[in-house]
Amino acid sequence: MMSRRARIRAPRKNLTVDADFESSWPILSAAIKEIHRKDASRLSFEELYRTAYTIVIRKNGKRLYEAVKAEVRAHLESELNTRLLPKYKGTKLNKADDGKSASSTSSTTTLASTEPNIELLTVTLGVWNDHCICMRMISDILMYLDRVYSREADVPLIYDAGLSIFRDVVFNSVIEKEIYCAILGLLRKDREGITADRPIIKSVVSMLEYLPDTALMGKSIYIGRFEPILFEDTEKYYQDAADNLLVANHNASIYISRTNSWIKDENQRCNMYLLPSSLSRLQLGVQRVLITDRFPKVLAIPENGFKHWIDTDQYQDIKTTYELYQMVTSTFDVLKDILQAAVIERGMEINQRSIAALQAAKQARSGGHNSTEKGKGKSDSQSPTAIAIQWVEMVLTLKEKFDKIIKESLYQNSGINQAVDNSFAEFINKNNKVSEYLSLFIDDNLKKSLKGKTEMEIEDTLEKSIVLFRFIQDKDVFENYYKAHLAKRLLNSKSLSDDIERSMIAKLKMEIGTSFTSRLEGMFKDMKISQEMMIEYKEENEEDETVKRAKSETPGTPTPETKKGRVDISVNVLTSTFWPVSVVSSQVKCNYPDVIEQERLRFERFYLKRHTGRKLAWNSALGTADVKVRFAKRVHEINMPTLAMIILLQFTEMTDPVGLTFEQLYEATNISKPDLVRHLQSLAVAPRTRILRKVPMSKDVKPSDKFFFNNKFESSMTRFKVLAVSSSSKVETDSEKKETLAKVGQTRKYEVDAAIVRVMKTRKRMDHGMLVQDVISQLKQRFKADQALIKSRIDNLLEREYLERDPDERQIYNYLA
Incomplete structure (x- = not known):
C-alpha cells in the first residue's frame, strides 16, 4: 500500500488586508486625539489594535513609534501653552540659571521665602494625571508595538516614552523651578506650623519619582534634581531657625527641647509625604546643623x-x-569633655575648701588672731579630723551625683562612665592626704557613725568607701594608715562589730588581693588568741588562789595579796610583723608599782611556760586602767591611760603633806618627760578631771611644780574617763606625714626588689625597657612605681648579684639563680 507524502506550502499573501502606513496611521492618530480629548468611548480598541498590528508586521514599527511620540509631544505642548503657562508666575531658583536645577544657598532662600504657587501645582498634577491615563490607553492599543519593535530596537516602551516626553516638554520648561519653589514653600509652612496642603505635596513628589532624569540613568527627577535642592533648603531653614532661637532665647534647655521636636517632626514629615530614600540624608543634614x-x-x-x-x-x-548626640556620634567626645571638666572643677573646689579649712584650723591652734578673733576662730574652725571626714563625704556625694546622671540620663554609657572615673581619679590623687582621709572616714564609721544603722545602710557605707579606694593610686599608703587606725580600734575596743570589720577587710581583699589584707587578718587573729589566752590565765589564777586559801590555817582568811586588792589585768599579745610600726615602736619604759609589777611577772611566767623561746616587750603606752579612787565625799571609778594610773598610784600611801615635785615623779615612775607632762596635764590641769592639785596652777607643767592628791575632787558622775592630753586631730602634721611617706618609701624598695626578681626568675633574660614595664604592671595595684626607683633597685640587685648585665648588650639583664 503506497502512502501519500505530506507537502508544506508557503501561505499565500493576502493582498486584500495589505495596508500601507499612510492609510493606517490617520486612523490611529485620530484615535489618539480622541483619547487626549477624553472621548474614547466610541473607539473600538480591537480594531485599533489590529491596525497597529498590521503596521508593525509590515515593518513600519519605527515609523509608528516616532509618529506616536510626535502626536503625544504635540498634545503636551498644547497643554503647556494653554493650561500651564498661564499659571506661571515667573519664580526662579537663580536669575542666571536656565538649566535643570540650582544648588546655591542664596537661590533656595529666595524661592523658599516666596508664596507657593498652589494653583500651578494643581494644574500640573491635573495634566500629569490625564497624561498617565491617556498613555495607559495608548499602550493598550500599541501592545504589539511594545512586544515586537520596542524590544528588538531596544527603545523604551511607549508608556515610558510618554513619561520622557512629559519630562522634556512640560517639566523641562520654565515651570520646573516654580514647581520646586512651590513644594519647598509648602514644606516651610508645614515646619512653621502653618496649615499646608500635604496631599498635594505627596502627589507632586510621586510625580517627580516617576519622571526619569536623563542626566542620571536609572534615577528619577526626584533623586537627581529635587533632593539636592530639598536638602540644601532644609539645612538653610534650620540654620536660620536655630540662630533665631538662640538670639531670642539664649537658653540651652529651650534649644535642646526645640531641637528634639524639630528632628522628630522632620522625621514624621519625611515619612508622611517624602520618599524613604530621603530620610537618612535629610536626617544627617538636620542633625549636623542642629547638633x-x-x-x-x-x-x-x-x-x-x-x-x-x-x-x-x-x-x-x-x-x-544624650539621645540627640546618639544620632551623630558613638564616642560622645563633647559630652565626655564637659563631664570631665565639671568633675575636675567641682573636685578641685572640694580640695581647695579642705586646704582652706586646714589652714584656718592651724591658725586657730597657733593663736594667730587677737582675743576677739581668736574666740570667733575657735567656733568657726573645724578640727582636722572633721575636715578629713567632710572631704570624703563631699567626694562621695559628688560621685553619687554623677553616678545618678550616668544611670538615669546617660543610659550607663561605659565610655562616659570611664571618662568620669578618670576625672575623679585625677582630682582625688591631687590631694596628697587622700589615703589618710579615707582611712579616717572608715575609722569614724566603724567606731560610731554606723551605730544604730541597718545592715543595708552599713553595707552601703562600706561600698562607698571601696568606690573611693579604687581611685587611689598609692594603695600602699592607704594600707599604712588603715593598719594604724584598725590597731587603735582593736586595742581600745572601739570597733562596733568584728563582723563589720571583717566585712570591710573582705571587700579590700576582693579589690587588691591577699597581700594587702594578710596582716590585717593577722591582727584579728592576735586579738582572738589573746582573748582565749586571758580566759586560761584567769582560770589558772583562780585555781592558785583556791589552793592558797586551802593551805592557810584559817579557812577564808584573805592572803596578803587580797588584803591589798588584786589587780585584774588583761593582756593583748601582738605579733610584731602583723601590727603597724607605730604600735610596735611605741614602747615606753617605766617603773610599775609593786602591785602591778607582781601581776605583770605572773602573766609573763604563764605565757613563757606555754611559748618557750619567745620574748615579751611590754607597751604600757597603749593600755588603759580602771581605778577606784576614794575622795572626801564619794568613791569614783575612773578609766585612764596606764601611764596616768602609774602616776596616780604614787600618791596612794604618801603621807608627806608637801606633795611630789615633777622631778620626784619622774624619778619614781621613769616615764619619759614628754609623756609625764601630758599625763600630768590630764590629771591636774584638765578642768573636769583634776584628780591631782598643781601648785602653782597653770596650763604648763614645769620641773619646779608640785602635785598633791586632790581629796576635795567632786564630779556628778560615778564613772568617768581621763583622756590623755594630745592633739584633738587624728590627721598627721607635715612632719608626721613626711615620716610616714619615708617609711612607705622604704617598704616600696622591698616590693620593687621582689617584683624585679619575680619577673626575671620567670623570663631569665630581659631587656631593660620590658623589665621596667612588667614591674610597673605588677605593682600598679599597690602604687604607681616610679621608673627612677625601679632603675635604682635594678642597680642594687646587680650589686648584690641577683642579676647581671649581658656582656654583649648592656641593656639586657640575665637572672642569676
Missing part, C-alpha cells in the same frame, strides 16, 4: 548650659542631650 555644629557652644552657655543642669539636677535635659 554637631551648635551643641558644643549651646551646652557651654554658663547661665543655663550643661554645667548648670548638673548643679540643678536637670536630668531630663541631660537625657535628651
Whole structure:
C-alpha cells in the first residue's frame, strides 16, 4: 500500500488586508486625539489594535513609534501653552540659571521665602494625571508595538516614552523651578506650623519619582534634581531657625527641647509625604546643623548650659542631650569633655575648701588672731579630723551625683562612665592626704557613725568607701594608715562589730588581693588568741588562789595579796610583723608599782611556760586602767591611760603633806618627760578631771611644780574617763606625714626588689625597657612605681648579684639563680 507524502506550502499573501502606513496611521492618530480629548468611548480598541498590528508586521514599527511620540509631544505642548503657562508666575531658583536645577544657598532662600504657587501645582498634577491615563490607553492599543519593535530596537516602551516626553516638554520648561519653589514653600509652612496642603505635596513628589532624569540613568527627577535642592533648603531653614532661637532665647534647655521636636517632626514629615530614600540624608543634614555644629557652644552657655543642669539636677535635659548626640556620634567626645571638666572643677573646689579649712584650723591652734578673733576662730574652725571626714563625704556625694546622671540620663554609657572615673581619679590623687582621709572616714564609721544603722545602710557605707579606694593610686599608703587606725580600734575596743570589720577587710581583699589584707587578718587573729589566752590565765589564777586559801590555817582568811586588792589585768599579745610600726615602736619604759609589777611577772611566767623561746616587750603606752579612787565625799571609778594610773598610784600611801615635785615623779615612775607632762596635764590641769592639785596652777607643767592628791575632787558622775592630753586631730602634721611617706618609701624598695626578681626568675633574660614595664604592671595595684626607683633597685640587685648585665648588650639583664 503506497502512502501519500505530506507537502508544506508557503501561505499565500493576502493582498486584500495589505495596508500601507499612510492609510493606517490617520486612523490611529485620530484615535489618539480622541483619547487626549477624553472621548474614547466610541473607539473600538480591537480594531485599533489590529491596525497597529498590521503596521508593525509590515515593518513600519519605527515609523509608528516616532509618529506616536510626535502626536503625544504635540498634545503636551498644547497643554503647556494653554493650561500651564498661564499659571506661571515667573519664580526662579537663580536669575542666571536656565538649566535643570540650582544648588546655591542664596537661590533656595529666595524661592523658599516666596508664596507657593498652589494653583500651578494643581494644574500640573491635573495634566500629569490625564497624561498617565491617556498613555495607559495608548499602550493598550500599541501592545504589539511594545512586544515586537520596542524590544528588538531596544527603545523604551511607549508608556515610558510618554513619561520622557512629559519630562522634556512640560517639566523641562520654565515651570520646573516654580514647581520646586512651590513644594519647598509648602514644606516651610508645614515646619512653621502653618496649615499646608500635604496631599498635594505627596502627589507632586510621586510625580517627580516617576519622571526619569536623563542626566542620571536609572534615577528619577526626584533623586537627581529635587533632593539636592530639598536638602540644601532644609539645612538653610534650620540654620536660620536655630540662630533665631538662640538670639531670642539664649537658653540651652529651650534649644535642646526645640531641637528634639524639630528632628522628630522632620522625621514624621519625611515619612508622611517624602520618599524613604530621603530620610537618612535629610536626617544627617538636620542633625549636623542642629547638633554637631551648635551643641558644643549651646551646652557651654554658663547661665543655663550643661554645667548648670548638673548643679540643678536637670536630668531630663541631660537625657535628651544624650539621645540627640546618639544620632551623630558613638564616642560622645563633647559630652565626655564637659563631664570631665565639671568633675575636675567641682573636685578641685572640694580640695581647695579642705586646704582652706586646714589652714584656718592651724591658725586657730597657733593663736594667730587677737582675743576677739581668736574666740570667733575657735567656733568657726573645724578640727582636722572633721575636715578629713567632710572631704570624703563631699567626694562621695559628688560621685553619687554623677553616678545618678550616668544611670538615669546617660543610659550607663561605659565610655562616659570611664571618662568620669578618670576625672575623679585625677582630682582625688591631687590631694596628697587622700589615703589618710579615707582611712579616717572608715575609722569614724566603724567606731560610731554606723551605730544604730541597718545592715543595708552599713553595707552601703562600706561600698562607698571601696568606690573611693579604687581611685587611689598609692594603695600602699592607704594600707599604712588603715593598719594604724584598725590597731587603735582593736586595742581600745572601739570597733562596733568584728563582723563589720571583717566585712570591710573582705571587700579590700576582693579589690587588691591577699597581700594587702594578710596582716590585717593577722591582727584579728592576735586579738582572738589573746582573748582565749586571758580566759586560761584567769582560770589558772583562780585555781592558785583556791589552793592558797586551802593551805592557810584559817579557812577564808584573805592572803596578803587580797588584803591589798588584786589587780585584774588583761593582756593583748601582738605579733610584731602583723601590727603597724607605730604600735610596735611605741614602747615606753617605766617603773610599775609593786602591785602591778607582781601581776605583770605572773602573766609573763604563764605565757613563757606555754611559748618557750619567745620574748615579751611590754607597751604600757597603749593600755588603759580602771581605778577606784576614794575622795572626801564619794568613791569614783575612773578609766585612764596606764601611764596616768602609774602616776596616780604614787600618791596612794604618801603621807608627806608637801606633795611630789615633777622631778620626784619622774624619778619614781621613769616615764619619759614628754609623756609625764601630758599625763600630768590630764590629771591636774584638765578642768573636769583634776584628780591631782598643781601648785602653782597653770596650763604648763614645769620641773619646779608640785602635785598633791586632790581629796576635795567632786564630779556628778560615778564613772568617768581621763583622756590623755594630745592633739584633738587624728590627721598627721607635715612632719608626721613626711615620716610616714619615708617609711612607705622604704617598704616600696622591698616590693620593687621582689617584683624585679619575680619577673626575671620567670623570663631569665630581659631587656631593660620590658623589665621596667612588667614591674610597673605588677605593682600598679599597690602604687604607681616610679621608673627612677625601679632603675635604682635594678642597680642594687646587680650589686648584690641577683642579676647581671649581658656582656654583649648592656641593656639586657640575665637572672642569676
